[in-house]
Amino acid sequence: MxxxxxxxxxxxxxxxxxxxxxxxxxxxxxxxxxxxxxxxxxxxxxxxxxxxxxxxxxxxxxxxxxxxxxxxxxxxxxxxxxxxxxxxxxxxxxxxxxxxxxxxxGQFHCNDCGICRVGGRENFFHCQRCGSCYSVHLRDNHSCIENSMRHHCSICYEYLFDSLKETTVLKCGHTMHLDCLNEMTKRDQYCCPICSKSVFDMSNAWKRIDEEIQATIMPEDYQNKKVWILCNDCNDTTEVFFHIIGHKCGHCLSYNTRMISPPVVPS
Structure with missing residues (x-):
């Protein structure tokens, strides 16, 4: 026939x-x-x-x-x-x-990226500063980092720009595979692997830490000891009372901090 x-x-x-x-x-x-x-x-x-x-x-x-x-x-x-x-x-x-x-x-060719993308042209826009296509819901709603997609995923180390896997933009502007982010959070890791800033709104978690600290009394030798901390979220330094559970940033109230001076305890 x-x-x-x-x-x-x-x-x-x-x-x-x-x-x-x-x-x-x-x-x-x-x-x-x-x-x-x-x-x-x-x-x-x-x-x-x-x-x-x-x-x-x-x-x-x-x-x-x-x-x-x-x-x-x-x-x-x-x-x-x-x-x-x-x-x-x-x-x-x-x-x-x-x-x-x-x-x-939904394949389409992006002239600015210079390669074909998937997902439907109507669902994406090209960010000139980041140098890549992003979902339209990120238009005017993401932190731009120049050429942010032209590097490897910080978890699996696959090159992101032409990866077949779905990518996402973190609050800090860094990018990674969505599956890698989900796997990271399953393991209770909530900081960007590149800059250490929180990747989600952690205010509820910080409230729980507040409650834990109030319920946990430090030994007498440590009760009045202070340390200097650096906040990973706002980059501010603060002098705070030492506590084994965590140290709260005095500027943005985040517990995503690290000590930059140890507590001094009398011998």
């Missing part, structure tokens, strides 16, 4: 691909001339070579040749196979040399 033009374009859709993408073509890596299902498959393989000097990553924009997964024809980058006429990716970006049949991800 003869296929219609649209049926030919869609032939094999969602039937090919790898763990990263559903697509109907493979790429020839210009850096090593090897064939891979996608650049992430290339990077996963080449990043684990025994010889460190041979390890490398593929630059997506430099891909020039693709191989149709349906008819095995190698050809220049294009959306439609020059031989069998199938669409090698329902979504196609000629700039990124990116193919994907699963358009439910």
């Amino acid at each position: 003869e296929l219609s033009a649209n049926e030919r374009l869609d032939f094999g859709k969602m039937g090919y691909g790898c763990k990263h993408y559903q697509r109907r073509c493979k790429i020839r890596a210009p850096c090593c001339n090897e064939v891979f299902p996608c650049r992430h498959c290339h990077n996963d393989t080449m990043g684990t070579l025994k010889k460190i000097s041979d390890r490398h990553e593929l630059v997506r924009h430099e891909v020039k040749q693709v191989i149709c997964w349906v008819c095995d024809t190698e050809q220049q980058v294009a959306q439609v196979c020059s031989n069998c006429g199938i669409r090698m990716g329902e979504y196609f970006c000629e700039i990124c040399k990116f193919y994907d049949d699963d358009t439910s991800k």
Whole structure:
């Protein structure tokens, strides 16, 4: 039975691909001339070579040749196979040399980022100072840090700018994977791994510490001892009474502090 033009374009859709993408073509890596299902498959393989000097990553924009997964024809980058006429990716970006049949991800190309993003163009904006796309709910609602996404996640150390995982912006402006943040808080860690500022509103936790301190009487030798503390949240220094449970910042009332002088106890 003869296929219609649209049926030919869609032939094999969602039937090919790898763990990263559903697509109907493979790429020839210009850096090593090897064939891979996608650049992430290339990077996963080449990043684990025994010889460190041979390890490398593929630059997506430099891909020039693709191989149709349906008819095995190698050809220049294009959306439609020059031989069998199938669409090698329902979504196609000629700039990124990116193919994907699963358009439910809402792929779009950001000219300012220079790469394709997922999640729907209408749900994101590009922050010029941070140098990356963020969810629209963060517009005018985040602390800007120049090129904040162009570094590695402080938990898993994966490069954030082109990571496939969802990222989030902390109150301090630093960024990390959302899954890594959730895992961190499950382990009762509530400070940014980079700057040590609190990542959430901790006012309720501080009230509980207030109550614990009021209920916990220090030994007589320590009751009038003072220490100098540095607040991680506001960077203020304060002299406060020493207590084993915690030390409250006199400026912002945070307990996210650390001692910068020890208590002096008479021998």
